[in-house]
Structures are given as C-alpha cells and as structure tokens.
Amino acid sequence: MKKNLNHFSALIFALFSGLIFGIGLILAGMANPAKVLAFLDLAGLWDPSLGLVMGGAIAVGLVAFTLAKKRTRSFLGLPMNLPTSRIIDQRLIVGSLIFGIGWGLAGICPAPAFVLLGAGSLKGIVFLIAMLIGMGIFEYIENSNK
Numbered sequence: 001m002k003k004n005l006n007h008f009s010a011l012i013f014a015l016f017s018g019l020i021f022g023i024g025l026i027l028a029g030m031a032n033p034a035k036v037l038a039f040l041d042l043a044g045l046w047d048p049s050l051g052l053v054m055g056g057a058i059a060v061g062l063v064a065f066t067l068a069k070k071r072t073r074s075f076l077g078l079p080m081n082l083p084t085s086r087i088i089d090q091r092l093i094v095g096s097l098i099f100g101i102g103w104g105l106a107g108i109c110p111a112p113a114f115v116l117l118g119a120g121s122l123k124g125i126v127f128l129i130a131m132l133i134g135m136g137i138f139e140y141i142e143n144s145n146k
Contacts, residue, residue, distance in 0.1 A: 006076055006077050006078060009076050010074075010076050010078055013076060021111065022111075022114070022115050022118070025111060025112050025115050026115060028050070028053040029049065029050065029053070030050065030053065030111075030112050031112040031115040031116060031119075032107075033106060033107030033108050033112075033116075033123065034107065035047060035049075035050065035107075036050065036103070036107040036108070036112075037104075037107040039051065040103070040104050040107070065082070068080060068082060069082065098134075102131075106123070106127055108123070108124065108127045110131060112124075113127045113128050113131065114128070
C-alpha cells in the first residue's frame with residue numbers, strides 16, 4: 001500500500017511541477033518562438049531578457065542539484081537517480097550541436113513545444129512530430145550499431 005501511495009504522490013508531484021514549469025515558460029516568454037529567436041539573434045535586434053530567465057533557472061538548478069547530491073532518497077522516499085557521468089564525448093557534442101541548430105532554426109525546444117501543443121499551435125505540433133521522428137531515427141541507428 002505504501003509503495004502505491006509513494007507512486008501516486010510522485011505522479012501528483014510530477015503533474016504539479018510540470019504545470020508550474022509550463023506556466024513559467026509562458027510567463028517568461030520561452031514558449032514564444034519569436035522571442036526565443038530574438039534572443040538568439042545577436043547580430044540583429046537582440047532581446048537579452050531570456051538570458052535573465054536562463055540565469056535564474058541555472059541558479060535554482062544549482063541549488064537543487066547541490067542539495068539532491070547529498071541525499072539517497074527524494075522527499076517522497078523514492079531513490080535519487082542523478083546523472084553521474086562527466087564524460088564529454090563526440091555523441092554529446094554532436095547532439096548538442098543538433099539541438100542548438102534546431103532551436104536556432106525553429107525558436108522551439110522540447111519543453112516549450114509541449115506548451116505550444118497544449119495551445120494548439122501548428123508550429124508546435126510540427127516541431128514535436130519532427131522531434132519524435134528524430135528520436136526514432138536515433139534509436140534505430142543506436143540499435144543497428146549494437
């Protein structure tokens with residue numbers, strides 16, 4: 001019974017966290033591709049405001065991960081599953097480049113794409129479909145190399 005309660009609590013907490021995150025993306029302008037592209041356009045009419053949003057997110061994340069590293073279990077009693085690898089390899093670099101190019105072309109990254117999907121944005125829907133196709137291609141290549 002306790003295991004089911006922890007699982008249910010984790011789902012409720014994940015839902016609540018996702019809603020807060022989505023609202024934050026909307027309020028910060030991260031779900032607006034035009035604002036994101038203006039932030040990325042250093043040679044044009046640059047809008048630095050998203051830099052403050054990202055700086056705030058990094059500060060919160062730094063504190064959260066620092067505290068999380070000291071724990072073996074979450075506040076809900078679930079095991080902590082933090083990344084441990086510190087290796088910067090070709091896969092990480094190429095993946096980062098592909099992510100950055102896609103973000104720069106579309107002004108959308110995965111989390112805001114879900115916000116746009118919820119808003120019924122055609123651009124968000126197309127982005128998510130393309131992202132899922134890309135993930136499928138990656139999995140196919142990974143599995144064929146084994």
